[in-house]
Amino acid sequence: MLLSEFDYTLPEELIAQTPADKRENSRMMHLDVNNKLIEHKHFYDIVDLLDDNHILILNNTKVIPARLYGHKDTGARIEVFLLKEHENKEWEVLIKPSKRVKEGTVVKIANELSVEVIQPLPDDGKWLVKMIYKGNILDILHRVGNIPLPPYIERKMTSDELKNLDFERYQTVYAREEGSVAAPTAGLHFTQEILKKLSDKGVDIGYVTLNVGIGTFRPVKCENILDHKMDSETFEIPQETADLINKAKAQGKKVVAVGTTTVRTLETAFQQFGEIKACKSASELFIYPPYEFKVIDKLITNFHLPKSTLLMLVSALAGKDFIFKAYGEAIKNKYRFYSYGDCMFID
Numbered sequence: 001m002l003l004s005e006f007d008y009t010l011p012e013e014l015i016a017q018t019p020a021d022k023r024e025n026s027r028m029m030h031l032d033v034n035n036k037l038i039e040h041k042h043f044y045d046i047v048d049l050l051d052d053n054h055i056l057i058l059n060n061t062k063v064i065p066a067r068l069y070g071h072k073d074t075g076a077r078i079e080v081f082l083l084k085e086h087e088n089k090e091w092e093v094l095i096k097p098s099k100r101v102k103e104g105t106v107v108k109i110a111n112e113l114s115v116e117v118i119q120p121l122p123d124d125g126k127w128l129v130k131m132i133y134k135g136n137i138l139d140i141l142h143r144v145g146n147i148p149l150p151p152y153i154e155r156k157m158t159s160d161e162l163k164n165l166d167f168e169r170y171q172t173v174y175a176r177e178e179g180s181v182a183a184p185t186a187g188l189h190f191t192q193e194i195l196k197k198l199s200d201k202g203v204d205i206g207y208v209t210l211n212v213g214i215g216t217f218r219p220v221k222c223e224n225i226l227d228h229k230m231d232s233e234t235f236e237i238p239q240e241t242a243d244l245i246n247k248a249k250a251q252g253k254k255v256v257a258v259g260t261t262t263v264r265t266l267e268t269a270f271q272q273f274g275e276i277k278a279c280k281s282a283s284e285l286f287i288y289p290p291y292e293f294k295v296i297d298k299l300i301t302n303f304h305l306p307k308s309t310l311l312m313l314v315s316a317l318a319g320k321d322f323i324f325k326a327y328g329e330a331i332k333n334k335y336r337f338y339s340y341g342d343c344m345f346i347d
Contacts, residue, residue: 001225001288006315007306008327015152016340019169019188026189027335027342031326033318038329043189043343046300050256052202054298055248057241057266058258059184060207062175064138065145065167070109076100078107080115080129081148082141083181083214089131092121094214101127110144124218138178147171148181150339152305170339179211179234185339186259186301204248206241210234210261210283220307230284230309235265239278245295246276254297260310263287263317266295288312289320299346303330303337318346 020026028046030039050056066082078101081094095101095117105117114132121128133140147166172187174195199205215231222228245255245266257263268283269276276295286309299317304310315323326344335342 003220003223003225003307005320006225006308006311008324008331010306010331010337014331014334014337014341016336016338016342017153018165019340020336020342023169023173023189023191024194028189029326029330029335029342029344031318031322031344031346033322033346036322038326040333044194046345047194047197047201049345049347050198050201050203053252054254054256055204055206055244056198056256056258057206057208057245057262057296058172058174058187058190059210059212059261059265060172060174060176061180061184061209061211061261062178063147063171063180063183063212064178065141066148066181067146068109068113068115068141068144069146070107070115072100072105072107080107080109081181081214082145083126085137086128089133089137090118091129091131092126093129094125095127095129098125098127106132110140113140113144150182152338153340174207176207177209177211177236179209181214182212182216183339184210184212184259184261186343188340189300189343190258204244206244207238208241208262208265209236210265212261216261216310219305220309225288225312228286228309230286232282232284233261233264234280234282235268236280237265237269237276237278242276242278249295255295256298256300257296258300260299260301260304260313263293263296263299263313267293270294286312287316289316291316293317300343301346302339302343303327303335303341305338314344314346 024044026043028041028043068080071077079096084092101117107115116130118128147170170183213231213233220228264283264285268285
């Protein structure tokens with residue numbers, strides 16, 4: 001399986017730079033996998049496509065303000081991107097420009113927060129740093145940090161209005177568990193009203209937590225995709241959700257996953273334990289054709305980058321040829337792509 005098989009050309013103007021006017025107004029491509037049919041809808045139509053024969057599983061992780069801007073005592077500006085917290089106030093981070101720091105460099109972010117560089121890590125450009133602060137780090141990050149928008153959203157923060165927009169819209173309405181450096185973007189289309197309408201129709205809703213890491217942005221660099229290694233991401237499945245999924249499976253109901261992070265959480269748990277049960281674990285699962293799904297049946301997901309592991313995952317679920325046909329239709333019909341873009345329902 002070659003990386004070049006998962007490439008496509010996307011016109012730059014189709015990369016969404018801002019969210020839709022309203023979450024539920026995003027366009028949604030409906031893929032009928034069995035009949036190989038494509039329909040063009042809006043996300044609010046999801047209420048008509050699901051009923052009491054479906055359960056819906058969402059990732060309730062919450063994005064932290066992980067992008068920090070500071071400077072050295074020389075005045076040189078440095079960006080620190082938080083990735084993963086360790087013990088004793090230590091974090092894995094990315095640093096730009098990394099050539100301007102060395103072991104012992106201190107980057108002042110704000111009066112209440114500085115970052116001391118400890119050492120480079122062997123893992124592809126990451127660094128280990130110590131955060132210098134007093135109090136609660138999440139409270140401080142919400143005061144001095146920035147929402148870590150993906151690199152393909154290239155607009156600059158030109159106003160508090162835009163910054164506040166991202167703080168609200170680059171977060172699902174059901175986000176609860178802080179720890180991600182990227183949003184589970186398929187969930188950005190949901191509103192509390194749509195969740196209530198689905199619940200009123202008899203669609204049971206459950207939540208898992210997978211903290212999305214930088215691996216969601218990282219390109220696959222090896223031509224043979226079997227040589228690619230996924231970044232490890234921590235996840236948790238509560239007892240209530242495990243019971244919901246197992247009961248649904250026993251009743252023959254369909255499990256609809258919202259986002260590839262939810263897919264990887266559930267499929268990893270089944271791979272590790274042979275069943276879905278309450279657990280805290282980590283996923284390095286790389287899903288690509290011809291993967292056989294054990295838990296999920298259907299998927300709500302955004303449109304993904306060329307040559308990405310996410311594109312490979314949806315190709316495994318819907319079939320690579322059908323997915324590429326759908327992407328061609330999306331480009332022809334000027335769908336909006338990536339994090340702030342439109343979505344598809346793989347049915």
